[in-house]
Amino acid sequence: MEPVLQVRGLHAAYRRTKVLDHVTFDVMPGTLTAIIGPNGAGKSTLLKTMLDLHPRLGGEVRFFGTAYRNAKLKVGYVPQRGSVDWDFPTDALDVVLMGLYGRIGWFRRPGRRHRELALEALDKMGMADFAKRQISELSGGQQQRVFLARALVQDADLYLLDEPLAGVDAATERAIMEMLKTLRAAGKTVMVVHHDLQTVEDYFDHVLMLNRTVIAHGPTTEIFTQDTIARTYGGWLRRKERVTG
């Protein structure tokens, strides 16, 4: 089996600080991987750098054996919920439709078929009733589901999600994890930047432990140990109280 994602020696910085240092790993198809690490460890930056959303200082990234720009249709990205202004005047259906713009093409209007696909995706996330609701009126969990629906509608093979479970209610968390597991069952690959150490073992079959560089990567049962956790978080867990948010 070929890895769907290969990262070699990735370097990135944020302002003057080195945030990613010699990051190297492979991701095999059909895995559901958690990316964990302390704040500032570079988790979000890793996703953004891989997707050319953040400048890369060195290294190589291959999606399905080729560069990202050739594989865009196969990769679905769900950014952090806070990266967007939810006051924007649009409804949930419209947001999900955005996932199809790549397929609709420039200068064309979305057609009925596209709208149906979008509605289906919303339905899969339990949001069909909210299709016409203004996104500013949605709760955090609902917004996250819309984001996920938008990713689903892209029908990608590899999904990259940035903190999808942050600040959502229990029901939404369940729904999201259900969906991710369904995707895995269908042969898709999923990587999730995750913040909650407690749920890693329950949700994810693989884990990538990151603190500027890869501390450990592999099946959860094998590598998610006290030792690796300690090495990843260092003195961070002790200092956790001082870190805001």
Place this chain on the structure above:
Amino acid sequence: MFKQRISKSTGRAFALLAAMLMLAACGSGAGGGAEGGAGSAGADGSGADGAIRVVTTIAQIAEPISVIGGGRVQVTSLMGPGVDPHLYQASQSDIRKLGSADIIFCNGLHLEANMLRAFEEIGKSRPVLAVGEAIAEDRLLTDETGAVDPHVWFDIDLWKEALGAAVEELKKLSPDDAEFFEANKRDYFAKMDELKEEAVRKMASVPEKRRVLVTAHDAFGYFGRMLGLEVVGLQGLSTEDEIGLSDIERTIGLLVERRVPAVFVESSINPKSIEAVIEGAKERGLNVRLGGELFSDAMGGAGTEEGTYLGMFRHNVDTIYEALTGEE
């Protein structure tokens, strides 16, 4: 109507103060004599190296005086071509020039509004004469607010009086040359009379209805009076406030009503406003031309015909004449 062309912010208060100081510094009323000076003329041995050192503000004084005084005077003018005397402020080198002059001539009547301090200072040690103020008051033009129009050089008779007063001062400074000055003065004045005749004749041949001088500048009051031209200001087009549609429309109305063939604007007016006026007039069937540049506050470049008083005057007359008698 006479726009005080001081910079936006300093405004009217300064103008009032200026007027009072100016009258004090430049002497008052008829007759020559520098009251603000240290006694009468003859401060330094002015006849020493021969030439009397004369410093004037505007070239309209300097050039004729240099002709009349001939080799017996050495004339410098502080303001050159293109300078606005209403706004001009004396520089350090100007102060030095004034300080080393034997006699100083200014126009007075509030023309050199920003030089009052300088004159006040220099008047303490040097004779200063405001030639414009040598003219009888009842012959001067005033506007509705009572302000005096200072552009007296545009009336040839009035200017003869002003220059005459200056020449009297020169005679006082160098009595030996009095006859010389007098003879030159007579010659020069004869030329001025000739010019006046020529100008009056030309203007008289313009059809009466067309004898309108439409200009943004307020310098031509005396000019118009002398030549039988009605001077109409482009009200509102040259203010510092933003122009309104009513200003433009009123100007167009005025032009159309009189079938004025030309307007005279120099670069002091917003070209966009004039463009709007001309296009608007065209829509109403009147082709208004830009009549060419007139010399308003200053004269032409040194060494050119328009750099002389007579030449400048003639240029204005000819330009206006051609524009008003041209085809519509």
Place this chain on the structure above:
Amino acid sequence: MMGLSHNALWVLASMLMLGTAAGLAGCFAYWKRQSLMSDALAHAALPGVVIGFAILGFKSLPVMLLGAAASALLGAWAVTAIRAHNRVKEDTAMGIILSVFFGLGIMLLTMVNRMPGGGQSGLDGFIFGQAAAMVRQDMRTMTAVAAVVLLVVLISFKEWKLYLFDPAFARGIGLSGRLMEAAYLTLLVVIIVIGIQAVGVILMAALLIIPAVSARYWTNAFGTMLALSALFGGGAGVAGTYVSTLGDGWPTGPFIVIAAAGIFLLSLVFGTRKGLFVKAMQRRAQMRRLKPQAVRRDPLAEGEALP
């Protein structure tokens, strides 16, 4: 009085077109949270205008407009440069550029006043505006600009929606952020450069900001907001121009801004979404629904704490 002169009609048409175009572009600036950028760009255009005159020695409109565009773009670049290398916030950077460039422009203006060729006259018009002096050519130019902006908006409507809402995701699916940014900036600069001839540097921002903000109070759909913004901008242009014809010496530009402000006030109070009036009505309706419970309480026991 109803009969308007040709000049008035030219001004009316010009301001209608300019207002429409500004309303549309202003909407984009609004959602990029860069409303202040319009103001910064407009002010930054001033030194370019003055330099355009100073270089030639006479007033040539194309050169001055080119100078304005170059100067405005330089300002835009400076804002991004400042932000890239410092911890300065975006609105601070814009404020800095706005004042520095504008100050430079004023300084150049006083220097240029000593030059022959008329100095200040005609250049002031770029600061405060000279909308009343619009002629047929201006009408044509502004119509063309409005048409182009409208075309761009209609053709790539969904692309703009995506770019403004989620630029990261947009990049992810292949919509070049650079292209959109360049298009946005170009539209803005063109409108500003054409517009400052009419309303001047100082008031240009009002046309770009106010209609968009006003539209927000009436709708929750992006497309509708664009349409309303264009309508409000054009409407302010027409209304302001008309009012300025009624008085003696009334300047057109400021009245347009006042008209726009009037529209904003109306929207603020009466806007069907988020307007103050509507919100008050909604609150009343909510109170009425709760009222049956309140009636059962003892009206004399107002100070009682809830159980």
